[in-house]
Amino acid sequence: MTGEPEADPRWKRAVDMLAVIGPPLTIATALLVYFGWARTDAQAKAMGLDVSLFGYTVQDFVLRSIPSLFIPLVWLLIVAAIWLSVDRFLAGRLTAGRGAGIRRLAAAILVAGLACAATMWLVVILQPERTVLFVPYVMAGGVLLAAWGLSLWRRSADAPGRSLAALSRGSEKTLIFCLVTLLLFWGTSDYAQALGRGLAVSYEQRSALLPTAVVYSKDRLGISAPNVTEQSSGTAEHPVYQYSGLRLLVVSGGRIFLLNEGWTLRSGKVVVLRDDPGVRVEYGNPESK
Numbered sequence: 090m091t092g093e094p095e096a097d098p099r100w101k102r103a104v105d106m107l108a109v110i111g112p113p114l115t116i117a118t119a120l121l122v123y124f125g126w127a128r129t130d131a132q133a134k135a136m137g138l139d140v141s142l143f144g145y146t147v148q149d150f151v152l153r154s155i156p157s158l159f160i161p162l163v164w165l166l167i168v169a170a171i172w173l174s175v176d177r178f179l180a181g182r183l184t185a186g187r188g189a190g191i192r193r194l195a196a197a198i199l200v201a202g203l204a205c206a207a208t209m210w211l212v213v214i215l216q217p218e219r220t221v222l223f224v225p226y227v228m229a230g231g232v233l234l235a236a237w238g239l240s241l242w243r244r245s246a247d248a249p250g251r252s253l254a255a256l257s258r259g260s261e262k263t264l265i266f267c268l269v270t271l272l273l274f275w276g277t278s279d280y281a282q283a284l285g286r287g288l289a290v291s292y293e294q295r296s297a298l299l300p301t302a303v304v305y306s307k308d309r310l311g312i313s314a315p316n317v318t319e320q321s322s323g324t325a326e327h328p329v330y331q332y333s334g335l336r337l338l339v340v341s342g343g344r345i346f347l348l349n350e351g352w353t354l355r356s357g358k359v360v361v362l363r364d365d366p367g368v369r370v371e372y373g374n375p376e377s378k
Contacts (some may be wrong), residue, residue, distance in 0.1 A: 116150070116270055117162075123274060124158060125150030131285025136292075144342015157284060172237075179241060188245045193231030195241035200230045202235030214258035222283060229269045236265050282343055289354065292338075296352045301373040304347070306330050308367065314358040315347035335360065337372055345370060 129150070130140040143152075183191050209228040212221060236276050292299075304310070312319065316334045322327035336360065338346040345368075347360040360367055 103161070103173055106229070115271070120273060120277055121151045121154040121158065122147055124277050125152075126287070127155040127278050127281035128157065128285040129153065131282040132289045133199045133285075135286050135289035135354065138359055141359065142342070143346070144344065176237070176241075180244070183245055191245040192242055195238045195245060197238070199235050199238030199242060200354055202231045202233070202238055204231075205234065206231030220343065221274065222279055225279065229272035230275070232265065232269055232272070268349065290328065292348065293353050293357075296350075296357075298346055298375050299338065299348065300375055302335040302337045302345075302347050303373070304332040304335065304376045305369040306332075306367060310362070310368075313359055316350035317354060317360075336375075339368075340364065 091200060116213075118189050125145075126140065129145060130142065133140045135141065179194070181192055196332050206228045209224050209231065278364070304312075307329060309319075309328075310332060314331050314335075318333050320331040321328055321333060334350040335347040336350065336352070338348050340346070345362045347362065349358055349360070351357070362370075
C-alpha cells in the first residue's frame with residue numbers, strides 16, 4: 090500500500106498564515122521605503138540638492154518614514170479592525186438566513202465603492218494640472234469597498250452553481266491587489282512630495298533651532314555662503330582656517346551638510362563637506378553663539 094504522506098497541519102497553518110500576512114507586509118515595507126525616498130527627494134530638490142548626495146540606505150528611508158506615517162498607519166489598522174468586525178457580523182447574519190437583506194446591503198456597498206472611485210477618477214481627469222492630496226487613497230478605498238460589496242453579494246447569493254472558478258477568482262483578486270497597490274504608491278508619492286517640500290520650507294523658520302557648527306580646516310575651504318565668516322589662525326607653515334555662522338543639517342554618507350546662518354530657500358546655501366581627518370567640526374547648542 091503506497092500513498093503520499095500527509096502534510097503536517099502545523100506546517101500547513103504556518104504556510105497559510107504567511108500567505109495571508111506576506112503580501113500586505115511586503116507592500117507596507119515597500120511603501121515605507123518609497124515614502125522615505127520620495128519625501129527626501131522632494132526636500133532635497135527644494136533645497137537645491139540631489140537625494141543621492143545624502144547617501145541614505147534603505148533602513149534610513151524606513152526610519153525617516155515612520156514618524157510621518159505612524160498616525161495614518163494606526164488609523165488604517167483601526168479601520169481594518171472595524172471592517173473585520175463588521176464582515177464577521179454580516180457573515181453571522183448570513184448564516185442565520187438573512188441573505189436577502191445582506192444582498193441589498195452588498196449591492197449598496199458595491200455601488201457606493203464604484204461611485205467613490207469613479208468620482209475621484211473624474212477629479213483627476215478634469216483637473217490634471219492640480220495635485221489633490223489623498224485622492225488616490227480615496228480611490229483605493231472605493232475599489233476595496235466595491236470588492237467587499239461584490240464579495241458579500243456573492244456569499245449571499247443562493248446560486249452555488251454559478252460560483253466562479255478558483256482561477257477566475259484568483260485572477261480577480263490579483264488584479265484588485267495590483268490596482269490598489271498602484272493607487273497606494275501614487276498617493277504615497279503625492280503626500281511624500283508635499284511633506285518634503287514643506288519640510289524644506291520649514292527650515293526657514295527653524296534654522297535657528299539647528300545645532301551650531303564651527304569648521305576648522307588646515308586648507309582654505311572658500312565657503313562663500315551668506316553670514317559665514319572666515320578667520321585664519323595658526324602659523325604660516327601650519328595655518329588653521331575657522332568658519333563660523335553655520336548650522337548642522339545632517340551627517341550622512343560620509344558627508345557633513347551645513348546651512349548658513351539665516352538660511353532661506355531663495356538665498357541660502359547648503360555647504361557639503363567630506364567627513365575626513367583634515368576637517369574638524371565643533372557642534373554646539375542652538376542657543377550658543
